[in-house]
Amino acid sequence: MRGKNNLIKIIKIPEIFDDCCLYFAQTKDHIPFSIKRVYYITKAVTKYPRGFHAHYKNRQVLFCIQGNLEMVLDNGKRKEKIILNKPNEGLLIDRLIWHEMYGFKKDTILLVLSSAIFDPKDYIRDYQKFLKIANGKQAS
Numbered sequence: 001m002r003g004k005n006n007l008i009k010i011i012k013i014p015e016i017f018d019d020c021c022l023y024f025a026q027t028k029d030h031i032p033f034s035i036k037r038v039y040y041i042t043k044a045v046t047k048y049p050r051g052f053h054a055h056y057k058n059r060q061v062l063f064c065i066q067g068n069l070e071m072v073l074d075n076g077k078r079k080e081k082i083i084l085n086k087p088n089e090g091l092l093i094d095r096l097i098w099h100e101m102y103g104f105k106k107d108t109i110l111l112v113l114s115s116a117i118f119d120p121k122d123y124i125r126d127y128q129k130f131l132k133i134a135n136g137k138q139a140s
């Protein structure tokens, strides 16, 4: 993982090249939580950014397995940006990290490994509320 104090935490996973490109990620060795859910996004429309939320508890690792997109991460104090475009690099999105996704291409495929099953109550979708919670000014 890159720099401990950075918001951007990249997890490199193994890649095997023989007559294909094979990538794998497993709990403990690569993913710092038990994987409870997998989802993926395809055919997203470039002009519509996605995300704009944080989670109270859920942790996720995002892999752009085809194409590219830009991620903006925000911990309520500062923001960092990264282009995801490498299938062997996962971006860890920890609890209470506001994230926004821009510039999906037609062929972009974003694969997400998640630490929890889907729970709409785990979402913070109001940025002002997120700022208060992230900066300890409001109980979660």
Ligand code: TYD
Pocket (backbone or CB within 6 Å): 037, 039, 041, 050, 051, 052, 118
């Ligand atoms: P959302 O997480 O807001 O998407 P994004 O972060 O890409 O903008 O989810 C979009 C919709 O899909 C929302 O109505 C919730 C629903 N959804 C599920 O029902 N289950 C899931 O596992 C996920 C990730 C989303």
